[in-house]
Amino acid sequence: MTRRKPVVCVHHSPDGWVLPDYTDFADCTTNYRREQDGRPACTSTAVWKVVEDYGLHLTIGFYCDTDLPDEHRHHPAA
Ligand SMILES: [Zn+2]
16 A cells, blocks of 8 residues: 655745634644653744645645754745
């Protein structure tokens, strides 16, 4: 059985992303790991939204410019 690669969509919004319930702006997704590692939380605006479509489910991550994983950096910085 081959594992399907997710379809990845990377979106950029210079003002950050509002959460689906419109209560707040999305925080940098790396904060979950930072908390586990005991590092301070990222306070940068999460300007990148990365949607990975695995067919059965979606994962959505938000990243500031510094924390965007390299594999999602398809576009040269404007
Ligand atoms: Zn960050």
